[in-house]
Amino acid sequence: xxxxxxxxxxxxxxxxxxxxxxxxxxxxxxxxxxxxxNLSxxNLAAAKLIGxxxxxxxxxxxxxxxxxxxxxxxxxxxxQADLTEADxRxxxxRxxxxxQARLSNTAMAxxxLSxxNLxxxxxxxxxxxxxxxxxxNLSxxNLSxxNLTxxxxxxxxxxxxxxxxxxxxxxxxxxxNLSxxNLLCADLEGASWAGANWIGACxxxxxxxxxxxx
Amino acid sequence: xxxGSILQKLKASHExxxxxxxxxxxxxxxxxxxxxxxxxxxxxILEADYSPLVITAFQRGKWYLQxxxxxxxIAERSPQVVIMAGDDAGFAEHPTSQKExxxxxxxxxxxxxxxxxxxIILSPDYTAMVLCQELTEADYGVAGFPEEDLxxxxxxxxxxxxxxxxxxxxxxxxxxxKYNPELxxxxxxxxxxxxxxxxxxxxxxxxxxxxxxxxxVSRVVDYxxxxxxxxxxxxxxxxNNLTSNELQAFLRVAQLIDxxxxxxxxxxxxxxxxxxxxxxxxxxxxxxxxxxxxxxLLHRIALLDKAENRLTPGTSIYQQAESPDMPLSCxxxxxxxxxxxxGRLRAIATILTHQTEAWNGSGQPAGLSGDExxxxxxxxxxxxxxxxxxxxYRAASPEAAIEPLLTQALADCRAxxxxxxxxxxxxxxxLLVKGLQQGMSLPIAMPKIAAGMWxxxxxxxxxxxxxxxxxxxxxxx
Numbered sequence: 001x002x003x004x005x006x007x008x009x010x011x012x013x014x015x016x017x018x019x020x021x022x023x024x025x026x027x028x029x030x031x032x033x034x035x036x037x038n039l040s041x042x043n044l045a046a047a048k049l050i051g052x053x054x055x056x057x058x059x060x061x062x063x064x065x066x067x068x069x070x071x072x073x074x075x076x077x078x079x080q081a082d083l084t085e086a087d088x089r090x091x092x093x094r095x096x097x098x099x100q101a102r103l104s105n106t107a108m109a110x111x112x113l114s115x116x117n118l119x120x121x122x123x124x125x126x127x128x129x130x131x132x133x134x135x136x137n138l139s140x141x142n143l144s145x146x147n148l149t150x151x152x153x154x155x156x157x158x159x160x161x162x163x164x165x166x167x168x169x170x171x172x173x174x175x176x177n178l179s180x181x182n183l184l185c186a187d188l189e190g191a192s193w194a195g196a197n198w199i200g201a202c203x204x205x206x207x208x209x210x211x212x213x214x
Numbered sequence: 215x216x217x218g219s220i221l222q223k224l225k226a227s228h229e230x231x232x233x234x235x236x237x238x239x240x241x242x243x244x245x246x247x248x249x250x251x252x253x254x255x256x257x258x259i260l261e262a263d264y265s266p267l268v269i270t271a272f273q274r275g276k277w278y279l280q281x282x283x284x285x286x287x288i289a290e291r292s293p294q295v296v297i298m299a300g301d302d303a304g305f306a307e308h309p310t311s312q313k314e315x316x317x318x319x320x321x322x323x324x325x326x327x328x329x330x331x332x333x334i335i336l337s338p339d340y341t342a343m344v345l346c347q348e349l350t351e352a353d354y355g356v357a358g359f360p361e362e363d364l365x366x367x368x369x370x371x372x373x374x375x376x377x378x379x380x381x382x383x384x385x386x387x388x389x390x391x392k393y394n395p396e397l398x399x400x401x402x403x404x405x406x407x408x409x410x411x412x413x414x415x416x417x418x419x420x421x422x423x424x425x426x427x428x429x430x431v432s433r434v435v436d437y438x439x440x441x442x443x444x445x446x447x448x449x450x451x452x453x454n455n456l457t458s459n460e461l462q463a464f465l466r467v468a469q470l471i472d473x474x475x476x477x478x479x480x481x482x483x484x485x486x487x488x489x490x491x492x493x494x495x496x497x498x499x500x501x502x503x504x505x506x507x508x509x510x511l512l513h514r515i516a517l518l519d520k521a522e523n524r525l526t527p528g529t530s531i532y533q534q535a536e537s538p539d540m541p542l543s544c545x546x547x548x549x550x551x552x553x554x555x556x557g558r559l560r561a562i563a564t565i566l567t568h569q570t571e572a573w574n575g576s577g578q579p580a581g582l583s584g585d586e587x588x589x590x591x592x593x594x595x596x597x598x599x600x601x602x603x604x605x606x607y608r609a610a611s612p613e614a615a616i617e618p619l620l621t622q623a624l625a626d627c628r629a630x631x632x633x634x635x636x637x638x639x640x641x642x643x644x645l646l647v648k649g650l651q652q653g654m655s656l657p658i659a660m661p662k663i664a665a666g667m668w669x670x671x672x673x674x675x676x677x678x679x680x681x682x683x684x685x686x687x688x689x690x691x
Contacts, residue, residue: 107500109500205241
């Protein structure tokens with residue numbers, strides 16, 4: 001397989017391809033089918049993957065800084081990938097593994113993350129407006145200063161997560177597990193949290209403090 | 215939150231359902247940040263002739279003693295300074311404490327106010343306050359009480375809003391009455407006299423200006439940045455907290471500008487949402503959308519005028535653009551120059567500077583034309599003008615349905631055509647208005663002010679135009 005042809009985005013069917021450690025930075029791979037492809041350790045910095053299919057692809061340790069990943073990443077492995085300033089708006093990340101991924105200034109508004117593994121990840125100040133985070137495992141994650149307005153966090157596991165100064169206005173936290181979470185100065189105006197577990201959560205200075213049962 | 219503390223009482227009186235008072239939203243502040251912030255707000259007193267009433271709470275007398283020399287100078291510029299603090303040794307002996315217009319209130323150990331940090335400045339031309347409470351040992355959770363003094367954490371807020379400062383002064387005076395009824399009477403009389411002057415039209419505290427509030431904000435940013443440089447080993451949370459407060463300073467000014475414009479009190483939030491929606495329709499990348507949103511929130515700071523011009527109404531840049539023969543009486547530079555203090559807002563400052571350019575090159579301040587004008591500035595200029603027109607129509611007929619007002623405002627913008635606006639963007643705005651009329655809704659909300667940093671990234675400090683470098687050298691104000 002000629003890498004220059006792939007970089008130019010001329011090959012649309014690359015399902016299952018082995019592209020481990022390849023340099024695909026700045027390539028245009030929009031609408032390319034990369035389902036099940038092995039891209040582990042590849043450099044995709046600033047590449048365009050709009051509408052690409054990365055269903056079940058292996059992107060472990062991948063360089064994805066500034067990459068446009070508004071794509072299908074269903075069940076993809078993004079472990080230890082560097083997603084700094086990547087664009088994941090509206091991306092399908094259901095069931096994806098994002099453990100130890102770098103997510104600084106990653107745009108994730110409207111992304112579908114239900115069933116994804118985000119345990120212990122650093123999502124500080126990340127834009128997650130309107131994201132679908134139903135049932136997501138965010139235990140121990142750092143979401144301080146993150147924008148989670150209108151996010152759907154139903155049934156999410158947020159135990160021991162850091163939500164300091166997080167913007168949770170109009171978010172849905174029904175049935176979420178917030179035990180031991182830090183909600184210092186978080187904003188929950190308009191949020192709903194029926195059946196949420198607040199045991200041991202810090203709600204000092206939290207907007208609507210006193211209305212949440214601790 | 216400690217029952218009976220001033221922060222708690224103020225919060226309680228702003229709970230939902232308490233009349234039209236806006237509920238309070240808090241942020242987290244490290245001691246390190248609070249010191250810099252308070253010094254900046256205090257030093258404004260030394261610079262201008264405000265003669266403010268100053269009420270402070272220092273937790274322990276020993277913290278006051280660290281600041282007592284500064285407070286000697288402040289007392290020389292203020293008719294009355296009140297210091298609330300725990301009664302530590304030497305607290306009353308310091309020469310500042312001996313001054314006639316400095317009143318000490320020795321807080322009891324069980325007084326919740328002894329866990330609070332307050333700086334409350336009340337005068338007709340300058341109001342500011344920092345209102346915070348320290349986390350208790352339990353609030354710190356598993357990490358426990360920090361070892362470094364500068365890493366101690368507080369929560370609360372700071373503001374320039376005269377209404378909130380007045381309310382808080384009242385609560386503080388009520389608290390003082392338990393200790394010193396005589397002082398309480400005297401403070402009440404002073405508060406009433408200042409309140410009467412605040413309500414007069416020429417009071418500057420609710421008229422944001424470049425030479426008063428702008429200068430204070432510059433100082434806040436300077437002091438926070440100096441502190442950042444002094445952090446000998448960068449402690450990330452402390453560093454972030456300082457940056458966050460630099461941004462907060464600007465967002466708080468934007469909030470104040472909106473509050474003082476009764477005919478268009480949601481301009482910042484509405485322009486930000488419209489601009490972001492336009493950006494989405496032209497498929498700008500996410501980092502560009504973020505800085506467009508932030509530029510929208512801060513766009514009126516560019517219009518900050520000098521006090522003298524505010525008192526004799528000048529020509530607004532919008533009017534100027536409509537009658538180009540009229541000389542521009544409010545220069546753009548002062549407001550934007552204040553923003554340039556913060557390096558991470560470089561791109562935002564450029565966007566705001568050029569929001570008044572025209573597509574055909576006849577606009578201000580640089581006469582840029584076509585694609586020379588940064589796309590964010592083109593979008594912002596158009597939606598800010600559109601929003602202002604909608605607000606004006608709304609103010610003229612408050613009972614009318616919104617849809618025809620949107621049509622009217624859009625028609626006004628379209629009538630100006632491609633001389634003024636990027637024709638592609640006019641079409642995009644038309645599409646957006648159609649969407650709004652068909653029930654599409656835009657979330658309109660000010661950001662959570664303590665947490666605006668999600669809008670800053672490596673692109674927010676980019677230099678958008680090469681010649682900008684020389685403009686940045688212009689002296690401030």
